[in-house]
Amino acid sequence: MVTKRIPLRKCAGCGQMKPKKELIRVIRTADGAIEIDATGRKNGRGVYLCPDPECFRKAEKNKGLEHSLKASVPEEVYRQLEEEIKRIGQ
Numbered sequence: 212m213v214t215k216r217i218p219l220r221k222c223a224g225c226g227q228m229k230p231k232k233e234l235i236r237v238i239r240t241a242d243g244a245i246e247i248d249a250t251g252r253k254n255g256r257g258v259y260l261c262p263d264p265e266c267f268r269k270a271e272k273n274k275g276l277e278h279s280l281k282a283s284v285p286e287e288v289y290r291q292l293e294e295e296i297k298r299i300g301q
C-alpha cells in the first residue's frame with residue numbers, strides 16, 4: 212500500500228485544514244490584482260478557501276484575505292470573488 216502525502220492547506224474562512232485541491236486559491240498578483248487562481252500554478256501570495264460562500268463570508272468578516280494577502284481588498288473585489296466562488300461551489 213502506498214500512502215501519498217496530501218498537501219493540506221487551511222481555509223481562511225472556517226480555519227479547517229483540507230487537501231489543497233479541494234480548496235480555491237485566491238492570489239495577489241505581482242501587479243496587485245486579487246483573483247482566483249483556478250490552475251493553482253500562478254505566482255503570487257495566495258490564500259485558500261473552501262468552495263463555499265459561507266467560508267468566503269467568514270473570511271471577509273475576519274479579514275482573513277487581507278491578512279494572508281497583506282493587502283486591502285476593495286468591496287467590489289470581494290463581490291466579484293464571491294460570485295466566482297458561488298459558481299465554482301455549485
Ligand SMILES: [Zn+2]
Nearest residue numbers: 222225261266
Ligand atoms: Zn472553509
